[in-house]
Amino acid sequence: MKTNPTPLGPKADKETVRRHNLSLVLRAVHDEGEATRAGVAARVGLTRAAVSSLVEQLLESGFVTESGKTFSGQAGRPGTMLKVARAGVAGVGVEVNVDYVSVCVVDLAGTDRVRLTEHLDHRGAEPAGVLARAARIADRALESAERQELRPVGVTLALPGLLARGTVRQAPNLGWSEVPADALFAGALSARLPVRSENEANLAALAELWFGGAGAVRTFLYLTGEIGVGGALVLGGELLRGAHGFAGEIGHAVVDPQGPPCRCGARGCLEQYAGQGALLRAAGLDEDSGATGVAELERRAAAGEAPAVAALEAAGAVLGRVLATAVNLFDPEAVVLGGIYRGLAPWLAPAAGAELAARGVSGLWTPEAGRLRASSSAGDAARGAAALVVRDVLADPVAYA
């Protein structure tokens, strides 16, 4: 039996095509930074007339603005330049880590427009309390966004640990287990906004991909040093999530099966050698001194103080051996060191690089190849989280008009 198309069929199809083309045009303007209608038409392969009509709708909805004239020597009406709007839709990223909360609001261009970071110690605190406190910080960031005429359309929570369907299944360093983070945060936030969550290392890796100096590098391993050690795999410009969304957990790679106990329940995990606490302790600093301690470690290393340098070199060698295993398994183009490793890279990277060179079976990991690098300062988990919201807007602007 054949069924006839319902009367709505063709109309719905036409609307679907227009919706898709609106996204195409908006993304073209977004990716170019600024573009003429003719430039957009050439890029997306639609006619000038079709692009003009789509641009009109994007202008009306406030996704795009016109500015200035092109310096065209040709006769006729000069083309105006299109840009994505600085006001209007925005994305919010809220990173809740073990010893800080960082909130970021980005506009449609992905530009960091509001940033609010507070250093707090969440270890042993109730998850609901931690998330409520994060919501208060987000509330203040949203006030700043409003003053800038931004209209946030969603929040991404960046959390350390294993997440599934809005719930933190395991976050050993926060001491969380089966915490419905999305619901708790959404309930505590003053504004009614859709909330979702994503692993913080994954988001930091996306931020590196979108805003960092990765350039043409589309396949890399991202490592982020915090209280824990997070990791993410990016394969051809997309996150590699694995079968259950838990991929990238490098912090519990085995360094020494008889090593110190880890919060995960096992012994001798990478975190116990290269996590923030371990680094500080090895350098003779208070392992719970947080960002202040890390700054002091960096200062001491820069001053050439032997205990600091030795601690970082030893941790770098351990990191390098774990990275060699990961690199042999995943074959990335590069390894990017983020979080506290970014500032500490001058002392960590040489030792790590020597291990990678000795143990990377492909022979591609010589120090000269420059494949081991510090992350860009432009990208962190909070910005990646905020930009993830904006990506949804770019994919279907009509849904956010």
Place this chain on the structure above:
Amino acid sequence: MKTNPTPLGPKADKETVRRHNLSLVLRAVHDEGEATRAGVAARVGLTRAAVSSLVEQLLESGFVTESGKTFSGQAGRPGTMLKVARAGVAGVGVEVNVDYVSVCVVDLAGTDRVRLTEHLDHRGAEPAGVLARAARIADRALESAERQELRPVGVTLALPGLLARGTVRQAPNLGWSEVPADALFAGALSARLPVRSENEANLAALAELWFGGAGAVRTFLYLTGEIGVGGALVLGGELLRGAHGFAGEIGHAVVDPQGPPCRCGARGCLEQYAGQGALLRAAGLDEDSGATGVAELERRAAAGEAPAVAALEAAGAVLGRVLATAVNLFDPEAVVLGGIYRGLAPWLAPAAGAELAARGVSGLWTPEAGRLRASSSAGDAARGAAALVVRDVLADPVAYA
């Protein structure tokens, strides 16, 4: 300026569509095992008439055969069953490993039609000599294939090590470096057939995916025990090759940085604890005794002899720790143990599984979950290699008509 389509344009397009549809229909018959024209039409979404015309061409070219009648209660001409042909196009796989050569010819259904395995020791032998010897074995397999009216259309070499563009860049256990394997093998083979090469663990993993008991499992880590330890990652039914095609090299994961020297130049790699030689030595057997030694190890373990059991349990624990690191990083649904590990799994797997359970951060790796399993006996690298050729035929039968 607009250009008019060239006169060939539309015709070429029509041919492209027909070529594509021939592949669709052939793959439908292949995947179903046997199917009626109506069944194929329903599956691929083409009309009965279009499918009949395509089937006619596939019958004429010998890709498909008709057999029997369906037991249709309906009036009219009974449908006949279609199957892929048992005679005609075939693929050849040639695994050249450190201590054996195995040649496999499969027909279009992927069925193993010829198998020839010789145990040899290639260590220290000249690559050209080894490949010429493998070509002699392949020649004999091709004679058997001819007697079965099979028409081989290509050869895939399965080689241990890092390959790029037909060249073995590094195969430490063979002692090969920069060996143009495809050209050497093609030159030594009596028949003129296209030859390409692929990492043997990758091919064994594909064989597991296509012929093994993986069932619905599409994302897994495959580990193969040989003289070396090979690995492959399958992500959503596709090989994860990494940025340069070198992914999956788990054999050089660091177990102990001060451990025994490895052929790769580093120390304490997994191979030195769980490779064939290390297993045999630890059990008190001659580490160079090859397949005979492995069979003896298996016999002793089955008889409950303490040194054999202890050697396997110790190696299993080491394997488990490396697997835990890999599993935390890649988040597969399952880990499959192939090569010599398949037969030794009863003694390796419990120890490996205990480490995985203790160190898998997702909590998904309890022994009850059954995620660590021995490979199927149906799939090995040689069969995967042969089937890779057949996949090309299925993707574009016209090219092989």
